[in-house]
Amino acid sequence: MGKGFSDKGQGKALGEAYFLTENVLHLAQDLLGKVLVTCIDGERSAVVISETEAYEGPADRASHAYGHRRTRRTETMYLPGGHAYVYLCYGMHHLFNVVSAPAGVPHAVLIRAGQPLEGLPVMLKRRKMDKIEKRLTAGPGSLSRALGISTALDGEKLNGPKIWIEDRGIHFAKEEITAAPRIGVDYAGEHAQWPYRFYPKDNEWVSKR
DNA sequence: AACATGATAAACT
DNA sequence: GTTTATCATGTTC
Numbered sequence: 001m002g003k004g005f006s007d008k009g010q011g012k013a014l015g016e017a018y019f020l021t022e023n024v025l026h027l028a029q030d031l032l033g034k035v036l037v038t039c040i041d042g043e044r045s046a047v048v049i050s051e052t053e054a055y056e057g058p059a060d061r062a063s064h065a066y067g068h069r070r071t072r073r074t075e076t077m078y079l080p081g082g083h084a085y086v087y088l089c090y091g092m093h094h095l096f097n098v099v100s101a102p103a104g105v106p107h108a109v110l111i112r113a114g115q116p117l118e119g120l121p122v123m124l125k126r127r128k129m130d131k132i133e134k135r136l137t138a139g140p141g142s143l144s145r146a147l148g149i150s151t152a153l154d155g156e157k158l159n160g161p162k163i164w165i166e167d168r169g170i171h172f173a174k175e176e177i178t179a180a181p182r183i184g185v186d187y188a189g190e191h192a193q194w195p196y197r198f199y200p201k202d203n204e205w206v207s208k209r
Numbered sequence: 210a211a212c213a214t215g216a217t218a219a220a221c222t
Numbered sequence: 223g224t225t226t227a228t229c230a231t232g233t234t235c
Contacts, residue, residue: 073233073235088231088232091231140214183214
């Protein structure tokens with residue numbers, strides 16, 4: 001069951017300024033409820049963001065940019081906020097991150113799950129599914145697959161025409177958000193326990209409780 | 210060799 | 223229904 005979010009009201013695409021904050025923990029929480037829209041090969045789809053993880057660049061052992069590491073892959077994270085960082089994980093999953101903070105500060109927010117909002121038929125087709133279930137858009141790999149996001153979008157600006165984020169007025173207060181350790185970052189030692197993963201309390205469109 | 214995962218199957222409660 | 227194990231897969235370091 002959904003919360004019955006309307007898909008009628010068109011929102012306004014968020015501009016670059018929104019993504020320039022260095023407070024990536026706040027941004028990760030503020031992105032909950034925002035609408036992630038893609039238009040790939042003319043096929044449009046959108047979800048309400050329902051699970052995020054903050055990666056605090058240089059200070060965060062779980063981040064690809066820990067210690068200001070610069071490689072061909074991580075170069076995207078050093079772009080100014082408002083770009084897409086998409087990389088291949090485990091050889092098959094295209095994980096989508098929102099680059100944040102000013103140029104040179106490699107913070108990012110991993111988008112882990114969303115609630116389907118627009119383009120359900122094309123999302124089902126991309127996922128090779130025939131009916132809607134939670135796993136359609138839960139988990140970063142599944143979400144990207146449903147939205148048609150691939151590493152072809154790495155470094156793309158989040159102001160369209162292929163991918164952008166809208167504010168349609170859905171917002172969660174801090175008390176409505178659960179903070180928990182991030183998934184799949186055990187290699188990061190103590191940093192793996194940091195509560196940098198966020199989702200709205202009682203939201204069912206979350207990859208793991 | 211490691212990796213910010215997901216699908217599946219088998220063996221549980 | 224839930225937990226647990228296994229493995230597919232390819233880029234990066």
